[in-house]
Amino acid sequence: MQRPRFHPLRLKRLYTGQLSSEAAQPAQSGTDQSAPLAALPPESGDQDGSQPEKWASHRPHFTEVVATSTSSSSGPAASMESSGAEAEARHLLRRTPISYLLNQAYGLWFFLSSFILTLIITRAFVNSHELYGIYAVAMSAFNTIAYIVAFGLEDATTTYVPRVLAEHGQAAAASLIRRLLLLRSLTLVLCMGVMLFALPALAWPFSLLPSSWTWASDLASGLRNPQLLHHITPIAFYVLGNGIFSLQTAVCASFMRMRLVFVIGSLAQLVQLPLSYLVLRLGSSVDGLLWMQALVSLASAAAFLIWQAPLLLQRGASYRQPLQPVIRLGLSAWLTNLVSGALLKQTVIILLGSFAVPLAEIGYFNLSYQLGHTASLLMVTGFGGVAGSALAAAFVGQNYARLARSWQALIKIETLLAAPVLVFSFFNASLIAHLLYQGYEPVGPLLALFLIFQILIRTLGTSIHQSTLYVVGRAWQVVLGQWISLLSLIILGIVLIPGWGPAGALIADGLAQVIGGSLLLGFLWRLLPERYPLGYTLRLLLALALAATPSLLLRPYNFPTLILAGLIYLAGALLLLLLIRPLTQEDLELLRSLHPRLAGYLRPFARSQSAGR
Secondary structure: OOOOOHHHHHHHHHHHHOOOOOOOOOOOOHHHOOOOOOOOOOOOOOOOOOOOHHHHHHHHHHHHHHHHHHHHHHOHHHHHHHHHHHHHHHHHOOOEEEEHHHHHHHHHHHHHHHHHHHHHHHOOOOOOOHHHHHHHHHHHHHHHHHHHOOOOHHHHHHHHHHHHHHHHOOOHHHHHHHHHHHHHHHHHHHHHHHHOOOOHHHHHHHOOOOOOOHHHHHHHHHHHOHHHHOHHHHHHHHHHHHHHHHHHHHHHHHHOOOOHHHHHHHHHHHHHHHHHHHHHHOHHHHHHHHHHHHHHHHHHHHHHHHOOHHHHHHOOOOOOHHHHHHHHHHHHHHHHHHHHHHHHHHHEEEEEEEEOOOHHHHHHHHHHHHHHHHHOOOHHHHHOOOOOOHHHOOOOOOHHHHHHHHHHHHHHHHHHHHHHHHHHHHHHHHHHHHHOOOOOHHHHHHHHHHHHHHHHHHHHHHHHHHHHHHHOHHHHOOOOHHHHHHHHHHHHHHHHHHOOOOOHHHHHHHHHHHHHHHHHHHHOOOOOOOOOOHHHHHHHHHHHHHOOOHHHHHHOOOOOHHHHHHHHHHHHHHHHHHHOEOHHHHHHHHHHHHHHHHHHHHHEOOOOOOHOO
């Protein structure tokens, strides 16, 4: 292998954003790395039979170059600093399980409270559907603007702050957080100025585009919408509060302090429900409702800032993280989220309209798409931010072995949490669609079709691959994978939609996301010493599929029988998992280092070493 040229700035950008003394520790000797978790496998190999020598040969130049260029920093002081970084990294990893649980509880409460809020608003506007349409337009504008002005800073925060915290202490992390808050605040103030004084002017460039580009004309019309302009002031303040709140949530995820998010976020949702009812009962209509949501958002952001003031005001940092790599990663994350969060679905809608698919069938596609994604995200919303922070903590000191084990463990946990809901929903898709959307019977088969791809996407671990590539400085590969996914969607949509309509659109979307996830896994294949847990995934899916077969015999027909089928499914899955035992002893060792009691509970589901061999 040809040795690359020594280029410190490139190394600085691609891996950690800084060349710290921890990274300078030579990696040739297994005895030099005394700090990694005890749960890590022996250096001689891993459970899939891969050898460290095989993957280590792909990147020896990095450790050699860094060790050579920073050899002056070695010694007792550097060793003490490295041990402190490893201790902080282990502390963050141990807090991951409880942070996930708190974030998951908040996510479920957010879904429930949002549903209740929708019921309150729709019943208040039952005699005036036009008012609800105005509110829907305003909220759509808020979501779009909030997404655009984010610029991926949340992803950058959960990637860089845990590493700076572990390697350089709280003062250095506080310095980075203050600058990120300042950057976000300046962006939001500029956005508010545009929204309040120049929003119609933004429609002019889009109106000059060809009329055949429906998305451009729709966007121009939306920016000139009189109802939107009438309510733009509360929307602007709502964007301000939400922007500060979301960045503070990412900060809490970086420190694994999700209890703060759970308390403030849950109280905000709890306060918002009765206030919404009261505002609507007093006749304040849409404008009053938007102002109420904006004020609650601003109050939540202020509560975060006050609660975290001791951290944010901490001084005496000995290290100052450069902002350039942080902003670069944020922009890469923004481009990635632009595809996955908006362009994929919007592209499908445009293709369906281009091939003159009836509006009713487009509606069936939309309902199937929403239900499928809801089932996929229901039990893994707690991973938002927490997974990225855990991976960043695992990579402290350029520890590829610990990063790989954390990556593999997160894939297994995500599969274990998401797959049961997806498999059960697949076997009962028609009934679920009938119970939720009576009169929309075609949604059932379309939902079952889309759930097949959601199972593949979730078990593939696409979101975990994305966070891992961010951590190791390969954000450009995530962007490349997502945009290839979008290109694949366009090609597949052109081929499948004319003949199969909404079913072809769902297949095209699902296959495109599978292609994108597979590319990300391929990028990581030669980088990490662990391999994708294919055996675990197949064993788990086999157990869940067998457990769901009684639903075919019971044929549930209403909500009570669906609950009964779900209970039988859970009992059958539990028994089959005890028989199949998808976990390994290495998994138990990792869990024991993070949460000993949880490892004890899961011991019956782990195979012995002899069975594993």
